[in-house]
Amino acid sequence: MSLSLLILIVLALGVAGYALARARVTAQANGDRRRLHSLIGYYGHTVFLFATVPALLLLGAWLLLQPVVIDGRVSSMLQPGDIPEGGSLSLVMSDVRRIANGLDTLVAQGQLTEAALTTLRTETADVRGQLGSVGIALGSDVQTNVLEAAKAYRGQQGTAQAVMAAVVLLASVLGLALSYKRLSPDFRARNVFESFVKALLIASSMVAVLTTFGILFSMLFESIHFFQLYPAKEFFFSLTWNPQFRGGSSLGIWPLLWGTLYVSFVALLVAVPIGLMIAIYLSEYASKRLRTFAKPAIEILAGIPTIVYGLFALITVGPFLRDYFAQPLGLGTSSSSVMTAGLVMGIMLIPFVSSLSDDIISAVPQSLRDGSFGLGATQSETIRKVVFPAALPGIVGAVLLAASRAIGETMIVVMGAGAAAKLGLNPFEAMTTITVKIVSQLTGDTEFASPETLVAFALGMMLFFFTLALNVIALIVVRKYREQYE
Amino acid sequence: MTDANAQAPRTSLFAPDARTARRNNSEARFRLFGLISVTIGLAALVMLLSSVLFNGTSSFRQTMLELPVTLDAKVLDKKGNRNPDDLAKVTTIGYGRLISDALDKAITDNGIVVDGLTSKDVKDMISKEAPAQIRGRVLANPDLIGQTVSFQVLANGRIDGYMKGRVTLETAERDSNVSVNQLHLADALHEKGLLDMPFNWLFITAPDASELRPEAAGLGVAILGSAYMMIIVLVLSLPIGVAASIYLEEFAPQNRITDLIEVNISNLAAVPSIVFGILGLAVFINFVGLPQSAPIVGALVLTLMTLPTIIIATRAALKAVPPSIREAALGVGASKMQSIFHHVLPLAMPGILTGAIIGLAQALGETAPLLLIGMVAFVRDYPGAPPEGFFDPAAALPVQVYNWTQRADPAFVERASGAIIVLLIFLVIMNFVAILLRRRFERRW
Numbered sequence: 001m002s003l004s005l006l007i008l009i010v011l012a013l014g015v016a017g018y019a020l021a022r023a024r025v026t027a028q029a030n031g032d033r034r035r036l037h038s039l040i041g042y043y044g045h046t047v048f049l050f051a052t053v054p055a056l057l058l059l060g061a062w063l064l065l066q067p068v069v070i071d072g073r074v075s076s077m078l079q080p081g082d083i084p085e086g087g088s089l090s091l092v093m094s095d096v097r098r099i100a101n102g103l104d105t106l107v108a109q110g111q112l113t114e115a116a117l118t119t120l121r122t123e124t125a126d127v128r129g130q131l132g133s134v135g136i137a138l139g140s141d142v143q144t145n146v147l148e149a150a151k152a153y154r155g156q157q158g159t160a161q162a163v164m165a166a167v168v169l170l171a172s173v174l175g176l177a178l179s180y181k182r183l184s185p186d187f188r189a190r191n192v193f194e195s196f197v198k199a200l201l202i203a204s205s206m207v208a209v210l211t212t213f214g215i216l217f218s219m220l221f222e223s224i225h226f227f228q229l230y231p232a233k234e235f236f237f238s239l240t241w242n243p244q245f246r247g248g249s250s251l252g253i254w255p256l257l258w259g260t261l262y263v264s265f266v267a268l269l270v271a272v273p274i275g276l277m278i279a280i281y282l283s284e285y286a287s288k289r290l291r292t293f294a295k296p297a298i299e300i301l302a303g304i305p306t307i308v309y310g311l312f313a314l315i316t317v318g319p320f321l322r323d324y325f326a327q328p329l330g331l332g333t334s335s336s337s338v339m340t341a342g343l344v345m346g347i348m349l350i351p352f353v354s355s356l357s358d359d360i361i362s363a364v365p366q367s368l369r370d371g372s373f374g375l376g377a378t379q380s381e382t383i384r385k386v387v388f389p390a391a392l393p394g395i396v397g398a399v400l401l402a403a404s405r406a407i408g409e410t411m412i413v414v415m416g417a418g419a420a421a422k423l424g425l426n427p428f429e430a431m432t433t434i435t436v437k438i439v440s441q442l443t444g445d446t447e448f449a450s451p452e453t454l455v456a457f458a459l460g461m462m463l464f465f466f467t468l469a470l471n472v473i474a475l476i477v478v479r480k481y482r483e484q485y486e
Numbered sequence: 487m488t489d490a491n492a493q494a495p496r497t498s499l500f501a502p503d504a505r506t507a508r509r510n511n512s513e514a515r516f517r518l519f520g521l522i523s524v525t526i527g528l529a530a531l532v533m534l535l536s537s538v539l540f541n542g543t544s545s546f547r548q549t550m551l552e553l554p555v556t557l558d559a560k561v562l563d564k565k566g567n568r569n570p571d572d573l574a575k576v577t578t579i580g581y582g583r584l585i586s587d588a589l590d591k592a593i594t595d596n597g598i599v600v601d602g603l604t605s606k607d608v609k610d611m612i613s614k615e616a617p618a619q620i621r622g623r624v625l626a627n628p629d630l631i632g633q634t635v636s637f638q639v640l641a642n643g644r645i646d647g648y649m650k651g652r653v654t655l656e657t658a659e660r661d662s663n664v665s666v667n668q669l670h671l672a673d674a675l676h677e678k679g680l681l682d683m684p685f686n687w688l689f690i691t692a693p694d695a696s697e698l699r700p701e702a703a704g705l706g707v708a709i710l711g712s713a714y715m716m717i718i719v720l721v722l723s724l725p726i727g728v729a730a731s732i733y734l735e736e737f738a739p740q741n742r743i744t745d746l747i748e749v750n751i752s753n754l755a756a757v758p759s760i761v762f763g764i765l766g767l768a769v770f771i772n773f774v775g776l777p778q779s780a781p782i783v784g785a786l787v788l789t790l791m792t793l794p795t796i797i798i799a800t801r802a803a804l805k806a807v808p809p810s811i812r813e814a815a816l817g818v819g820a821s822k823m824q825s826i827f828h829h830v831l832p833l834a835m836p837g838i839l840t841g842a843i844i845g846l847a848q849a850l851g852e853t854a855p856l857l858l859i860g861m862v863a864f865v866r867d868y869p870g871a872p873p874e875g876f877f878d879p880a881a882a883l884p885v886q887v888y889n890w891t892q893r894a895d896p897a898f899v900e901r902a903s904g905a906i907i908v909l910l911i912f913l914v915i916m917n918f919v920a921i922l923l924r925r926r927f928e929r930r931w
Binding site for chain 1: 526530531538541727733754756757761762767773774775847860862884902903906910917
């Protein structure tokens, strides 16, 4: 039974429950709706919810857990000898899944009957060729155990699907029946319905908490896994980053951290003065016309996807800097460099700094400015000596937020900063960052359980805590400042 | 004697003394810095957009050869029975020969003479993708066999580059993939009206093509994949986000748990997007076992990323509804739930939808997390119809851009910029709708 059909049936049961409930309470009240505790719709809604929500939740949970359980049972069928040299269990398991899918297609196309499938042997039939004919290309011949595992996988998958459909339908019918039985004119349908809805609301608000836990635990588990394979001391103190396919890599975080901080520093060097001056000019000097035009125009920069900035760095800024600055000055020949990424990222950060600082500068009370003017200060003196110091904590918060953006930014550095991990000072040289290496280690072809892949999780963990710390500090600073003038 | 008298007497009140002049100068300088900064900001925006437009607009036109191709029944249907199985046995090589014959014939018919032109030159004028396209057309409509049908045939990527100014006669001399003679031939064909640059529908509808055929690469799978993801993101994040906001804004008691949830949400809004990609890889792919590069995985990750945006916008919209509305509803006997769902929520809806659209627009442009869940894979097949199609491999618009920038042929830079234009058009439409909604329905209390 297909998933969409199952969902439709459950929903249909819910709608039927709604109609049934209305009919039943109307009959019980002899058609006099005034004798009902709640408005008649609530009886229907209640039954609808009980018939659908638990069943759909069950369906979701089942779909999440089914692959885990089946994988576990099937992979125990495989012998250590089935795993080829240099391969891993997860690779063999993905073959098993693909073979099982291929067998499904073969059966669906009628090239193979169920009976023939049970007697299918690798010794007697060209399984690989048959699978190839339905678009499942395998790297090597199918081994006996793998084929058996695939058959078992297919069988269990089928059984699990059937059981799932049965269980979900049962839950739906059960929910419908139980709530239907409780119906009577005195049944406090509105209260029950509202408690149910409130529970759903609470559950929704828990999604954010679950996400955070998901992030923390997924990175924690894989990081621990990584540190079991690779010494933590090396990771935190080694000065070289040099992953190797065949093991023996050195995975020190310092070159990446240096690249990240260097690029972010250049970006902030661009964004902070420009963004701050924009905020000051627009809030203190600009005519209303310029402000209504320039403020949204600059905020458009914040709405442009980072991939656009990445492309801009790659095809315009990078070659420009190389041809007009790096090569004439003899500083390098690479179009991807710290400068390229930093400059473009700085442009991206301008609206963050400017709109946050704008809010903060506007929040400085007018009386401070008036007092300063009254003492004979010029406007720029007022801004530099009165407004700016008063707004400083908030501006620091804005800069910290921008810094956390810069550290976590990925696409611009992937396309603009290069991939060479080194500790250097030349801003026209290619360097690399934490985010670039997370992408390259996780999109490569290396085996998942190797330290070269798992290091990405440790890097992600560092990144997460880094940005988290910056954000928390920024929030505290901003909050403290707000209290001052309210 | 006081200090003031010790200074030189001032000549006139209208002539500012040195100190005032200095202060006035510094005032003017400060203003100028501000103006320069604003100009830099605006110039950056203009440069960014014009760089993309300058590089990308040409991808909406594609060099095509207008050729009458004789679909010879002797070649395409040797048995003469129009049996689809037999027709399918003729490979693209057979069709390729028909097209190059047609081009040869067109050259002689029009009296075009180019010195030193070899037959390989002529054959290579045509994209390697063209035979496959004509084969597809013939298999879909076998009645065409035996007729002479006028086809628009894709020209080779280098010829396309020449027509767009990317390839010149000088670069062609150094390029082993194109000869100067071919470029002369292209000029001649263009003069005769056989070679033209019509609007490139294939760019929008066709799937991606291999590294060697930039002229055939299109965005079809990517647009479909992005659309699938946006549908799921909307369906998941809007109800969950609104429900969470209603709870936090209207029901939640002031306690530790509520605080925890609120801190969580504001933190999630600031977590780097790539971290969500790691979450998706570890949880949805490795733990749950969902397929790689499927829209469903991308959508789940993007949903989690969009939720904070929607929750923050929804809470602001709910907060903006004045308490008098709630009190009036409660006063006439509504329950708290009724007052919220019947009165507050409809009034807050424009604000909520605006926030949701802006959240979706962010999600549409997000690239980094999708790289980690395998959407960089080369996908040529369109995903199936939903809901099963949500589990098929697909690409996504921003990831397709990234993919194309990683390829060697400079023609892909043009494609990537063109893809960005498509992406930006979608974003502009979405933001425009959001602004319209806000203008049209937002109430000020």
